[in-house]
Amino acid sequence: MKGHRFSFLLGAAALLAACAAPSAPAATTVPTRPSEAAAAPVTLNIIMEQVPDYDIVASLTRQFEAEHPNIKITFDAMPYDAMRDKILTSALAPSASYDVIIVDNPWMDEFARAGFLLPLDDYIAQAPDYDFNDFVGPLRDIGVVDGKVYGVPYYNYALGLIVRQDLFDNPDYQAKFQQAFGKPLQVPTTLEDYVAVGKFFKSQGIFGAAMQPQRGYKIFEEWKNWLYAAGGNLLDAAGNVIIDNAAAQQALEMYIDMYKNAAPPNSVNWGFDEALRSMSSGESATMLSYNWMLPTLNKPDGPAGELAGKFALHEVPGGKAVLGAWHWAIPKNTASADAAWTYIAWITSKAIDKQRVIAGGAPTRVSVMQDREVWEKGFGQQYYETVLKILEDAEPLARGARAEEIINEVGTELNSAVAGEKDVAAALAAAAQKTRAILARP
């Protein structure tokens, strides 16, 4: 008898492991024609990632509220990992929890095609002096899905090569490099040079590159720059999967060569934080990272301490960079679409965007990056010109309704190869096969 009771309890415990799902949302009516923001008081709830740029936006927003007394803004700032679920839950609910959202570029096509987002074309067309074409082309294009604009650029995540310029300018290192390779020590512009420079610095007691081979998003984001430099891509112009071709093979072999022979040991799980620590502590000479990390590293009271001022930003080897971006968007089920657009149009307007960039925000508008006042009050002409060059020749990490899944699955296979669990050919074949299967789903 006791035994029966015990088994029932265990059975019940096992059954409790099953998961439930939310029910389908009711249909909602949404405003389709832009108009002036309602005069009635409205509170906009905005979801954002808890990063320094959010602080800048939050502080500028006080100015917005003063100019628009009928619109109150509340922010729900959170870590990146929590955002996608929250946005999805809000989108599936009968009424929106969020009136304004920010959308990461792998989610843009997915959310737009799922019918979660409101097209912004009419709003943009009727906004006075908005100049939508002033946003850098590749950034602007991410927000366009099936010919309609669903997102306005807020923040760029394009990658650049951040180097310890003082090491490259060091006469002793220059002489040694010249002697070893028969050419001057320069910031690398090709993969071959990058690996050679990385190994050279390792031989001098400094790791050549603080890499980010962490499974999933991070390794895919970093390695895809190598893939571009080798002449490869995830898909060709016709949409065929080509991640297992010769260029990809070469890019991954060189990436692993750099990891094994120039990167800090035991860094197969490193992501953004670890690589930044390695750079700022003086352990490593270079890293591929977000362009806006340069001001952080060069800040006198920043993480790099005495090394502040010794870092420089360059284009990634090969020139073509991976582009990530946040976009402002309006959920289809919000009851305050007009007010939401009023806020987005204000925060992304030329004048306010200039203030945001001067305060340290990641630039998105060409006019702002070419503005002398921004150069003087921000981080200098060279920095903004380099960022603009990077952005103009950048391509999104992945596009399509299943970008998130492709990024994670390919990133898993790449990490397997770096960790030595699979050989390069097998990992790339698996990545290609998984990508084809994902794209083939109805």
Add this chain to the structure above:
Amino acid sequence: MLKPPLTFKHRLVLPLLLSLVLILGYPLAFSLWISLHDYRLTAIEQARWVGWAQYFTILAQNASFWNALGNTVRFVGIAVSLELVFGLLLALLLHRKATPFRHFFRAALLVPMFVTPIAVGLMFRFLLNSQLGVVPSVLRALGITIDWFSAQQALITLALIDVWQWTPFMLLLLLAGLESLPEEPFEAARVDGASPLQIFWHLTLPMLRPTILAAVVIRMLDAFKVYEYVYAITRGGPGESTETIQYHIYRVGFLYFRLGEASAMSYILIAVILMLVVLLFYALRRESLSQR
């Protein structure tokens, strides 16, 4: 005289039964329904019936699912066996009246069990971090280099973290079992000149076997649900070397939004766990019958 269809005592439990049906029954039925559909959170209106094909595809074609199940079984095997060994050793030590401060240690050793697993995961993520961690730093000073999160080591590391947290639970159950054993057989064995090792092997262990089995069953079922350490520390990497079944289900359901497929995986997991429960239950029953 006819009995009323519902007696008073039945009517008393009716609210509870109705609540259970609502709280447990509806979600289970709904998750079973979506497990038979191609049900994606980003295309709920396009949900279509796929039936058992979804289960067949997972079982026959999904290498990642089997890899995750294999990782989970390995994790459970390593963690539970080590917890049993350490738990039994500690229980024997704390059972001895000669052990100094045994009441203090009884309380102190239970502390890890009360920390939430996600916090334990984050704690060890930093403790074992090659850049910041005190453990690698101390080991380096001793000339030892261990990459705690390499492809070969990471799953073992996660199992060791589980051992740190859940050995106290095993200790608690085994100590209760030890204290409930009758004293007479042990006194007789000592009078007959049996050594402590003989007493342990021929008396303690056989008499404690039902308790051990129950403790192992409970811990195994709990260890099968490992998710927090994986989420906090490795996210299933390197490669898929630490992807456990719960993390895999989370990834498919909540990262890729394929909730139908994730639900089907959950039902397969329930079937596996139920089979395990039945097997262990029969082992328990046989054990209790042989004790009579």
